[in-house]
Amino acid sequence: MTAVLGTIKKLVNEPADVAIELVAAFADAHPDIVQRVAERVLVRTEQPAAKVGIVTGGGSGHEPAFLGYVGAGCADAVAVGNIFAAPSPDAIFASIEHADRGRGVLLVYGNYSGDVMNCRLAVRKAAAAGIEVRQLFVTDDLASAPVDESDRRRGIAGDVMIFKVAGAAAEAGGSLDEVEAVARTANACTRTIGVALSSAELPGAAAPIFTTARDEMEVGLGVHGEPGISTQKLGTAGEVGTLLAQRLLADLVCPPGSTVALLVNGLGATPLLEQYLVHQAVLRQLAASGISVHRSMVGEYVTSLQMAGLSVTLTLLEGQLRELLDAPIRTVAWCR
Amino acid sequence: MTAVLGTIKKLVNEPADVAIELVAAFADAHPDIVQRVAERVLVRTEQPAAKVGIVTGGGSGHEPAFLGYVGAGCADAVAVGNIFAAPSPDAIFASIEHADRGRGVLLVYGNYSGDVMNCRLAVRKAAAAGIEVRQLFVTDDLASAPVDESDRRRGIAGDVMIFKVAGAAAEAGGSLDEVEAVARTANACTRTIGVALSSAELPGAAAPIFTTARDEMEVGLGVHGEPGISTQKLGTAGEVGTLLAQRLLADLVCPPGSTVALLVNGLGATPLLEQYLVHQAVLRQLAASGISVHRSMVGEYVTSLQMAGLSVTLTLLEGQLRELLDAPIRTVAWCR
Numbered sequence: 001m002t003a004v005l006g007t008i009k010k011l012v013n014e015p016a017d018v019a020i021e022l023v024a025a026f027a028d029a030h031p032d033i034v035q036r037v038a039e040r041v042l043v044r045t046e047q048p049a050a051k052v053g054i055v056t057g058g059g060s061g062h063e064p065a066f067l068g069y070v071g072a073g074c075a076d077a078v079a080v081g082n083i084f085a086a087p088s089p090d091a092i093f094a095s096i097e098h099a100d101r102g103r104g105v106l107l108v109y110g111n112y113s114g115d116v117m118n119c120r121l122a123v124r125k126a127a128a129a130g131i132e133v134r135q136l137f138v139t140d141d142l143a144s145a146p147v148d149e150s151d152r153r154r155g156i157a158g159d160v161m162i163f164k165v166a167g168a169a170a171e172a173g174g175s176l177d178e179v180e181a182v183a184r185t186a187n188a189c190t191r192t193i194g195v196a197l198s199s200a201e202l203p204g205a206a207a208p209i210f211t212t213a214r215d216e217m218e219v220g221l222g223v224h225g226e227p228g229i230s231t232q233k234l235g236t237a238g239e240v241g242t243l244l245a246q247r248l249l250a251d252l253v254c255p256p257g258s259t260v261a262l263l264v265n266g267l268g269a270t271p272l273l274e275q276y277l278v279h280q281a282v283l284r285q286l287a288a289s290g291i292s293v294h295r296s297m298v299g300e301y302v303t304s305l306q307m308a309g310l311s312v313t314l315t316l317l318e319g320q321l322r323e324l325l326d327a328p329i330r331t332v333a334w335c336r
Numbered sequence: 337m338t339a340v341l342g343t344i345k346k347l348v349n350e351p352a353d354v355a356i357e358l359v360a361a362f363a364d365a366h367p368d369i370v371q372r373v374a375e376r377v378l379v380r381t382e383q384p385a386a387k388v389g390i391v392t393g394g395g396s397g398h399e400p401a402f403l404g405y406v407g408a409g410c411a412d413a414v415a416v417g418n419i420f421a422a423p424s425p426d427a428i429f430a431s432i433e434h435a436d437r438g439r440g441v442l443l444v445y446g447n448y449s450g451d452v453m454n455c456r457l458a459v460r461k462a463a464a465a466g467i468e469v470r471q472l473f474v475t476d477d478l479a480s481a482p483v484d485e486s487d488r489r490r491g492i493a494g495d496v497m498i499f500k501v502a503g504a505a506a507e508a509g510g511s512l513d514e515v516e517a518v519a520r521t522a523n524a525c526t527r528t529i530g531v532a533l534s535s536a537e538l539p540g541a542a543a544p545i546f547t548t549a550r551d552e553m554e555v556g557l558g559v560h561g562e563p564g565i566s567t568q569k570l571g572t573a574g575e576v577g578t579l580l581a582q583r584l585l586a587d588l589v590c591p592p593g594s595t596v597a598l599l600v601n602g603l604g605a606t607p608l609l610e611q612y613l614v615h616q617a618v619l620r621q622l623a624a625s626g627i628s629v630h631r632s633m634v635g636e637y638v639t640s641l642q643m644a645g646l647s648v649t650l651t652l653l654e655g656q657l658r659e660l661l662d663a664p665i666r667t668v669a670w671c672r
Contacts, residue, residue: 064635237349273641274348
C-alpha cells in the first residue's frame with residue numbers, strides 16, 4: 001500500500017507517471033473513439049477523409065479536457081502534458097503530423113505562456129515539414145486580464161466551445177481560412193468566469209495549491225490556482241449564478257433578443273446538483289436581460305483535479321456558430 | 337449571503353428545497369430532452385409511440401441519476417425524492433401514468449426499503465387505474481448482502497445498465513413480458529463494488545455522514561453511507577482496481593472467453609484522472625482472467641453528492657444484452 005501524501009486522498013500509482021498512465025488508460029478504455037500513437041498523443045480511431053486537421057492539448061488534471069474532445073466533429077489529435085503543464089513541442093508536433101490530411105491544421109490551445117511557447121516550436125517544425133498550421137489561443141477567461149488587453153486572457157472552460165465550432169467547420173469541409181475564421185469568431189464571442197470554493201492538490205504534493213477561508217469563495221480564480229479578482233463571502237446558488245451572469249454580460253455585449261449557448265462547468269468536486277441550481281440563476285438573469293439560451297450544458301467539461309467550484313461560459317451565437325454547435329459530435333466527453 | 341453550514345462549502349439556496357429546485361432547473365436546462373409534468377416528475381420531451389413504458393426514480397443527491405436517464409432509448413419518466421430519500425407514492429404514480437402507452441409499464445428502482453414501499457403503493461394505485469405495472473428492484477451491490485441472499489442487496493451504479501437494457505428493449509417494441517425478462521437478466525448479470533475515501537455531507541447538515549481515517553478507505557460502502565464490508569489502508573490506483581475486480585469476479589461467474597461491459601463510476605469528488613487509472617487496473621485483471629470488455633464507461637453516473645471514491649460495475653453480456661447496450665440512447669447523462 002502506498003504512503004499517503006498530502007491532505008486529500010488520491011487513487012494514483014507513481015505520481016510522476018500519472019499523465020502517461022492516463023493517456024494509455026484512456027486509449028484502452030475507448031478504443032472505438034481514440035487510439036494512442038505516441039506516449040502522450042491520441043488521435044481519432046475513425047480517420048477522417050481529407051479535411052482541415054484540428055489539434056488541441058494541454059496539461060493533464062483537467063479531464064475530460066483535453067483528450068475527451070478527440071473524435072468525429074471535434075479534434076483529430078491531442079497532446080497531453082504532465083499535470084497542469086504544457087505538452088512538449090515534440091508531442092505537439094506529433095499531434096499535428098497525425099492530424100494533417102493535406103489541407104492544413106488548426107491548432108487550438110488555451111492561452112498560457114508554456115503552451116504558446118511549445119506550440120510555436122512545434123509549428124516551426126511542422127512548417128519545415130511542409131505542413132501549414134494556424135494557431136488560435138483561446139482567451140475566454142475574462143478575469144485574467146482587462147477587456148482592452150483581452151489577448152492576454154487565459155483559456156478555461158470556453159475552450160470546448162472553440163473545439164466544437166472548429167471541429168464542426170472542418171468536418172463540413174471548410175478551408176483552413178474558413179475554419180480559422182469561424183473559430184476566431186467563436187473565441188471572440190465566448191467568455192467564462194467562475195468561483196472556486198476549495199483548491200486542487202496535485203498527486204504527490206504535500207498541500208493544496210491555495211487555501212480559502214471557511215466562509216469565502218474566490219471569484220475569477222484560474223484552473224491552475226492563478227489569483228482571481230476578488231475574495232467574497234460564500235453566496236447561495238442564486239447569488240453566485242446572478243453574480244457570474246452579471247460579470248459575463250458586463251464583458252460580452254449581448255443585445256436584448258440575442259441567443260447564446262450556456263455552459264455551467266463543474267471544476268471537480270462540486271456536485272452536479274449544485275451546478276444545476278447555479279444554472280437556474282444564470283438562466284433567470286439572462287432572461288431578465290432579454291437573452292435566450294439555445295443550448296445548455298451542465299457538468300464537468302474542464303476540471304481542475306478535485307477543486308470545488310464551477311464556472312459559467314457564454315457564447316454569443318453569431319453567424320454560423322449556432323449550426324456548428326448543433327452539428328453532430330462523437331467524442332468521449334461530448335456526444336450528441 | 338447565506339450562513340455557512342457544515343464542513344464542506346456548498347452552492348445551494350434553501351436546503352429543504354434542493355430537490356424541487358433541481359427538477360425545475362434540470363427541465364429548464366434541457367427542454368429538448370425532458371419536460372416537467374409535476375413538481376417532482378420529469379418525462380421525455382419527444383413522446384414515444386406505443387411501447388412499454390420505463391419508469392425510474394429515487395432520491396436526489398445521486399445526479400446525474402436518476403433524472404439524467406430520461407430520454408429516447410432509456411426511461412420515459414422519473415420521480416425525484418428529497419436528498420437520499422425515496423420519491424412519494426404520488427410522484428411515482430404520476431410517473432407511471434405519464435409513461436403508460438397502453439402496453440404496460442416496467443418500474444426499475446434500486447432495492448431500498450423506502451423506494452420498495454412507495455413503489456408498491458404507487459403500483460397498487462396504477463392497477464386500480466387499469467395500468468399493468470411490473471416492478472424490478474436492482475440488486476447489483478454485492479457488498480450489501482451475501483450471495484445467497486442476493487434479493488436483499490441494494491442497487492447502486494449498476495442501476496444504469498438495467499435502465500439502458502430495459503429502455504432499449506422497450507424502444508425496440510418488446511412486450512412487457514419480454515422487456516421485464518431481459519431487464520431481469522441484466523440485473524442478474526450485473527455486480528458493483530466500490531471504495532469510499534471520504535463522506536458526502538447533506539445540504540443543511542452540520543457534519544459529514546461518516547468519517548474515515550486519513551490513510552484508510554471503506555470497501556463496499558453504500559451510496560448513502562451504509563456500512564461497507566471492510567476498512568483498509570488506502571491503496572494505489574492499481575491495488576484498488578485489482579481488489580475490486582477480484583471481488584467482482586468472485587461473485588459474478590464470468591468464464592474465460594466471456595465478454596462484459598465495464599463501468600467505473602466516480603462518486604462525486606474523485607477526479608476523472610484517478611477513475612481512469614483504476615479502470616486500467618480492472619482491465620488488466622479482467623484480461624488475466626480471459627475476459628474481454630465490449631464497452632467501457634468511465635465517469636460520474638450515480639454519485640453520492642461530493643463523496644470521494646468510485647465503484648466498478650461489471651455486466652456479463654449474455655444473450656441480447658450486448659446489442660441492447662449498443663442501441664442508440666439520447667439522455668442527458670448517457671448518449672451514443
